Amino acid sequence: MNETNLYTVSIYTENNIGLLNRISAIFQRRHINIESINSSVSEIENVSKWTIVVKLSEERMKKVIGQIEKQVEVIKAYYHTEEETIYQESCLFKIKSHLLFDEPQIQNIIKESNARIVTVNRDFFVIEKSGRKEELELLHRELSVFGIMQFTRSGRIAVTKDEMKISKMLEAFQH
Template identity: 60%
Template sequence: MENKTFTISVYSENNVGLLNRISGIFLKRHINILSLNVSESEIEAVSRFIIVVNTTEKWVQNIVGQIEKQIEVIKAFYHVDEETIFLESAIFKIASNLLFDERQIQNIIKDSKSEIVTVSREFFVISKSGKRSEIEDLYEKLKPFGIMQFARSGRISISKQKMEISAILEAFK
C-alpha cells in the first residue's frame, strides 16, 4: 500500500486531556501529524478535530478505530483529499517601506489574491487563504523582500459527501 494524505475528522465532547490521548495514538505508531485544528463543530457542545496525516489506508483505518475507543469521541471519519474541500490560512508581516517602495510587492499581493489586513509605520500584514501550495508560493515570492513574521493555520476541511454525524447524534437524544 502506498502512502496518501488523509484528513481525519473527529467529533467529540470537549474534555481536558483528549487531545493528549489522541496525539499519543499517532506517537505510538510513529506517524507524524502534518496539521491539527480543533474547533467547535456544526453541532452544539461538540468539538471537531481535523487531523492531517500521510500514511497508508490500513494505518489510517487502525488509527480511526483507536480514536473511536476514546470515551469522549462520538465518531471519527477519514477522507482522501479528493473527497474534501479544504483550506489553510496564513499571515505575513512585512516592513512597511516595501509596500510603497517596491511596486512588485503590490503586484504579488494582487496576483496571489491576498489582502492587506493592517498597515502601520513599521510593518504591514498580508492575509492569504487557500491550498498549502498557494501559501507556499506566496511565501517564496515574498521571501526575497524579507518576511518579519509568518504564521500558518492547520487545515480546515469539510467533506463533499454528507456526513452522517447529525443522524448519529439524534439517536443519542
C-alpha cells in the first residue's frame, strides 16, 4: 500500500458561492478526511486562497488536485509536504478569572508556552496561542487540569518555503 503523508493543499480561486461544497465533495467521494480548512484573501486582489490539510498517498493527492483544478472557479491548486511549508495554527482558551489569581501555575504555563492573555474580566480571561499543532495540544493538556470554559482552534495557515509561480500567473489573471 502507498505511504500516506500529511499534505498542505493551497487552492487559489475566484470567490464564488457553492464552491466549498463542490471542493469538499471531491474529498468526501474519495473518503478522505479533511484535517483542517482555512479560507482567506490571497496576495492578489479578488482571489481567495484555501488551505486544506489532508493525509493520503501522493498518488491519490495528485488525482485530487486534478479534480479540484477541473472546477471552473479554481485558478490553480498545489500540494506541499510538511517540509516544504511554513505553517501555524491559532487557538483561544476561555478560562475562569479567579484561576488566574488563585493558581500561580497558570501564569507560568502561559509564560512558558509563549501564549498571551487577550482579555480579562470579572468572570473569565482569554488566552491566545499561535504555533504548531503539537504546541497547541500541549497547552490544551496543561490548561485542561484547571478547566477550560471554551476552546477553539483555527485551521492551518501556510506559506511555501519556495517561491510560488502563482503570483506571476495571478497578475495576468487580474488584468
